[in-house]
Amino acid sequence: MADALSFLEEDFTCLICCDVFTDPVTLKCSHSLCDKCLQHFWTTQDVPRCPVCRKECSHDEPTKSLAFRALCESFKKRKPSAVSADVCPEHEEKLKLFCFVDKKPICVVCYTSKKHEDHKCSPVNEAAGNLKEDLKTQLNRLQTTFDDLKKAHESCVKQVEINKECTSMDENQIKEEFEKFHQFLRDEEEKWIRSLHKEKKPQDEKLQARMKELSTQISYLSETMAAVWQEIETENITFLQNYSDTLKRLQYLSVGNTVPELQEYQHYPIHTMVFTTWVKMQNLIEQPPVTLDPDTASSKLQVSEDCTSVQYVKNKTSVFDNPERMNVGVLGSQGFSSGVHCWDVEVKNNSHWTLGVVSEKVDRKKNYILYPKKHFWCFRFMNSTYKQGNDPVSNISYSERPSIIRLQLDFDEGELRFIDPSRNRILCTYTGRFPDKVFPYFCTEDMFSSLNIFFSNKQTL
Numbered sequence: 077m078a079d080a081l082s083f084l085e086e087d088f089t090c091l092i093c094c095d096v097f098t099d100p101v102t103l104k105c106s107h108s109l110c111d112k113c114l115q116h117f118w119t120t121q122d123v124p125r126c127p128v129c130r131k132e133c134s135h136d137e138p139t140k141s142l143a144f145r146a147l148c149e150s151f152k153k154r155k156p157s158a159v160s161a162d163v164c165p166e167h168e169e170k171l172k173l174f175c176f177v178d179k180k181p182i183c184v185v186c187y188t189s190k191k192h193e194d195h196k197c198s199p200v201n202e203a204a205g206n207l208k209e210d211l212k213t214q215l216n217r218l219q220t221t222f223d224d225l226k227k228a229h230e231s232c233v234k235q236v237e238i239n240k241e242c243t244s245m246d247e248n249q250i251k252e253e254f255e256k257f258h259q260f261l262r263d264e265e266e267k268w269i270r271s272l273h274k275e276k277k278p279q280d281e282k283l284q285a286r287m288k289e290l291s292t293q294i295s296y297l298s299e300t301m302a303a304v305w306q307e308i309e310t311e312n313i314t315f316l317q318n319y320s321d322t323l324k325r326l327q328y329l330s331v332g333n334t335v336p337e338l339q340e341y342q343h344y345p346i347h348t349m350v351f352t353t354w355v356k357m358q359n360l361i362e363q364p365p366v367t368l369d370p371d372t373a374s375s376k377l378q379v380s381e382d383c384t385s386v387q388y389v390k391n392k393t394s395v396f397d398n399p400e401r402m403n404v405g406v407l408g409s410q411g412f413s414s415g416v417h418c419w420d421v422e423v424k425n426n427s428h429w430t431l432g433v434v435s436e437k438v439d440r441k442k443n444y445i446l447y448p449k450k451h452f453w454c455f456r457f458m459n460s461t462y463k464q465g466n467d468p469v470s471n472i473s474y475s476e477r478p479s480i481i482r483l484q485l486d487f488d489e490g491e492l493r494f495i496d497p498s499r500n501r502i503l504c505t506y507t508g509r510f511p512d513k514v515f516p517y518f519c520t521e522d523m524f525s526s527l528n529i530f531f532s533n534k535q536t537l
Contacts, residue, residue, distance in 0.1 A: 088151050091128055092117060097148040101138035105131045114138060174203035221417045243502060256360055266355050272344050300329055364515050365531045366408045366419040371398060371405035372440070377520070383409065386518055387426075387526040402440045408516030411436055419484045419516065420497065420530035421456070424479045429527055430519040431481055432458045435512055447505060454517065455481070455494040455504045472503060480530055483516070 092113035099111040107128040109117075118124050124133050151237045169183035177195040186192055198206070214251050244408055306323045307315055367383040375392040379385070386406055395401065412433075423429055430446070434452030437446065446452040446465045457477075462469040478496035481503070485492050490509040495502055520527050 086147055086149075095151050097144075099140070100148060102144075103131075103133055103137050103139075105129050105133070108144070110136065111140070129292055131510075144340075153357060172200055173197045174200055174207075176203070179383050259359065261353075261358060268349050268353075274510050275344070286357050297329070300325060342343070356433065358450060364419065366410065366416065366529055368518065368529070369400070369407050369409040371400050372402050374402050376404075377406050379406060384518060384529040385526050388523050390521045390523055400440065405430065405434075405517055405519035408518075411513045411515040412485060412487050413513040414487050417487070419483055421481045421483065421518070422479065422528040422530045423481055424518055424525055426457070426522045426525040426527060427460075428458045428521040430454050430517070431494070432517045433483075433485060433510075433514040434517040435510070435514055437512055448508065451511070453492050453506045453510075453514075453519070458521075462503070464506075469504060478503070483500075485514075487514070 085096070085390045088106075090097050090100075090110045090113055092109055097108065097110055100108050100110045102112060103114075103126050105128070107126050109127065115125070115129050118135070124135055124137075125131060127424055163169065164171055164183035164186060167183050167185040169185050171181040171183055173184065173187050174181050175186075175192055175197050178192070180199070186482050195464075204288060242520050302432060307318055310318075346414065364384055368379045368386055370379040370383065373379050373386065373395070374394050376389060378387045378389050378393060380387075396410060420507055421431055423431075432446075432452065434453075435451030439453050444450045444452055446454045446456070448465075452465070455469075456463040456465075460474050462472045475497075476499075478498060480497055482495040482497045483492065484495060487510055490507060492506040493502055494504040518527055
């Protein structure tokens, strides 16, 4: 029935207001419209026309049909009206209850039906009030989360700005430090070049004097030879008359040393210059690249106040057993997870020491076998023997004991070298990726000799 009414509604609809005709009129062209709609449409036209077919017509044309009007009024009454929002579309009863199971409002008839049997329901106003409060509570929690997110975002924005500022400061400091190196190298270059010219100047002056002397002798000899040749070209009587004087001139001709002055050039000691400059350049370093962290030192080790020296003690010291503290050894205050790093350790006469790096994730309360699998990369000296981890190193004799051990760490390449800088000799090398951040590691059991992180500016030429 509803579909039939919907189909008929098209025949009862005004094409101007798009609603069922009110006081319909019909033009000669057979098109019907509401009387008011047609009259209003014509007020916008210079010439009356049909709004549908645009055929010209007159104001006398519209014809009213009482039968058609009655038919339209009857259709309006039979047309179903829109269901109210607060009425149950199934039972046409007012929605007075809310079903918490189906989460929708229902009428009393719905409530008594099997469909909502045993469902928890409440009056609409009561349910709406409670649910609104629940939503407010959830919104308050979300608002708290929202505020936290905003604060976290603001913190990130501030951190980005701080990072930019700190990065700029670090960049400027890098430039300043390298400018010191550049200026130092420029000054050294100029000084060494002056030294080179000063050293070679006496040799050049001596050669210049010798060249002048030889030039004089060459000129005199050339003139004498030319004169003799001139005598040879004269007539025989004249030649023989002057022969005695010509012969004396040749006999008394003094000729100096004619041995070539080609001598092997003595090159300037470039390697000495480079090494000396490198040593002096280290004096520019004001602080050691690595310092010790006292909070990680075991109870048998004593760290100096400036955190650059560690000494073994006979009796355990009273220290707080914090989580960072090593059971054996002490760590550097700074760990490395990228880049190239280098530090020198003065061992001198220390008879029992261990140097290297250790993973930050090892259990610091245990004693370990010092192997890379245990995340220890170490070089040791004990019982007059050098060891790589726990394996003896046979190519280093006791007589070659270095007083300084240089550790050179290339984290990205996964390489750790132990070097004797005095001989520029590699003592021990570890290769392979480091699984995580590493810290410099130091340990000694010699009560009479400490381990010292070597200050480059203490070196002397």
